[in-house]
Amino acid sequence: MKASTFTVAVITALASQSLSAAELDLKLTNLTQGLHFTPILITAHASDDTLFEVAMPATTALQTMAEGGNLAPLIDQANAAGSDVIANPAEGLLAPSTSTMTTLTTAEANEYLSITAMLLPTNDGFVGLNSWKIPKEAGTYSVYLNAYDAGTEGNNELVVEGSGAPGTPGIPAAPGGNAGSGGTGLSSSDSNTMIHIHPGNLGDDDLAAGSSDLSNTVHRWLNPVAKLTVTVK
Amino acid sequence: MLAFNRPLMIIALAGALAACSDSNDNDDDVTPTPEPVSYSFTLQVSNLTAGQPFSPIAVIAHTEGTLWKVGDPATTALERMAEGGDNSVLLQFGSAIANVSSEAPVAPGAETTLTITTDSIEELKLSLSTMMVNTNDGFTGLNAMDVSSLAVDQTLTHFTFAYDAGTESNSEASGTIPGPADSGEGFNEIRDDVNVIAMHPGVVGQQDGLTSSVLSSEHKFDNPLAKVVITRTQ
Numbered sequence: 001m002k003a004s005t006f007t008v009a010v011i012t013a014l015a016s017q018s019l020s021a022a023e024l025d026l027k028l029t030n031l032t033q034g035l036h037f038t039p040i041l042i043t044a045h046a047s048d049d050t051l052f053e054v055a056m057p058a059t060t061a062l063q064t065m066a067e068g069g070n071l072a073p074l075i076d077q078a079n080a081a082g083s084d085v086i087a088n089p090a091e092g093l094l095a096p097s098t099s100t101m102t103t104l105t106t107a108e109a110n111e112y113l114s115i116t117a118m119l120l121p122t123n124d125g126f127v128g129l130n131s132w133k134i135p136k137e138a139g140t141y142s143v144y145l146n147a148y149d150a151g152t153e154g155n156n157e158l159v160v161e162g163s164g165a166p167g168t169p170g171i172p173a174a175p176g177g178n179a180g181s182g183g184t185g186l187s188s189s190d191s192n193t194m195i196h197i198h199p200g201n202l203g204d205d206d207l208a209a210g211s212s213d214l215s216n217t218v219h220r221w222l223n224p225v226a227k228l229t230v231t232v233k
Numbered sequence: 234m235l236a237f238n239r240p241l242m243i244i245a246l247a248g249a250l251a252a253c254s255d256s257n258d259n260d261d262d263v264t265p266t267p268e269p270v271s272y273s274f275t276l277q278v279s280n281l282t283a284g285q286p287f288s289p290i291a292v293i294a295h296t297e298g299t300l301w302k303v304g305d306p307a308t309t310a311l312e313r314m315a316e317g318g319d320n321s322v323l324l325q326f327g328s329a330i331a332n333v334s335s336e337a338p339v340a341p342g343a344e345t346t347l348t349i350t351t352d353s354i355e356e357l358k359l360s361l362s363t364m365m366v367n368t369n370d371g372f373t374g375l376n377a378m379d380v381s382s383l384a385v386d387q388t389l390t391h392f393t394f395a396y397d398a399g400t401e402s403n404s405e406a407s408g409t410i411p412g413p414a415d416s417g418e419g420f421n422e423i424r425d426d427v428n429v430i431a432m433h434p435g436v437v438g439q440q441d442g443l444t445s446s447v448l449s450s451e452h453k454f455d456n457p458l459a460k461v462v463i464t465r466t467q
Contacts, residue, residue, distance in 0.1 A: 191284060191341070196281045196283055200453055202453070211440060
């Protein structure tokens, strides 16, 4: 009788442990001076269910996010994989040097954290975090995020309304309102078709003409472009 | 600590067995061959740049020293690699106990895996170096990463930064860059730059106002340059 009570207690303890979830407070800061983040996607997932991998081709879902900021296909993919999903915590664009905060409760199997959001104004640039292992120990952790190029669209640096659909060249919007028009366009093809570190915007000093619609004093950046602060409770 | 003692123990044990068989004339006794102890590591290197091929990647196993140090002048061996992608002298690094080079350059977006094997893991460091070939003297790599406590199947992931060897001015001029953007000169022993190693300031390119540059916007880069996953396999 004693032994079986003990066994039940142990089993209960193990079961509750395996179901125990991580509770995270998340704060994401846009560290750039002149770039907006489109709606942000945060997922906690199993090791195989990544949103992107460097030096690999972008999935169509990632391309859709990176070229136009549309998260729907990535959200579907993450939900299908059983990931814990937070979509659009900033409820729209995250402006330069501003932060957004959210909380995430993760299932036991979802040990990794990933983040994506498109960078505006770029052709197919995105801020990304790939598979950061969520610490088991309570505490506050900081992670710095880099800017990636999806490798799916040439960086012509031309602002073209309606160009957010995959395969339509151009930058869909420059939310800062400080881009130009009438550029002739930079390199029309992206020779590296794998996901890579973004080489940066070039821009030029003529907003009404020149090769780029972007400004070479406003729209550049250096890594890192975002800071994530994670508090594990 | 356990890892340190294991090879010694095996050597000691092999010695004891060998001594044992020596003292015994029985022909049925087979003199045991000491089990060779070796440690293998793979390094999966991904080129994360938009348009900078990497020269053949040098990996060196050693116990002391570094291939370069920010603030110090480059060795001639490093200069030869950073200006022309020729790692043959760098591979002979003073305290090297093993080395390996990838057979070919690694294109932007491509990956390659190198394997290096040593017979000791005590104080073992791995260093890696490669040139961004569409630069004058830019390179990236890892300096003396300690792997002495890495267990079999354990991995270490590193992201590398861009350095400037400081041995050739960043003129980006025609005839000075060995990569496909120019097919110009590689190593030249003349040092016409600051002569200390620093983080790389990046390339400028013609579209950005350096009118004499042979480089364009696709050759620009930002940190990190490469992803390196080190796995101990044996």
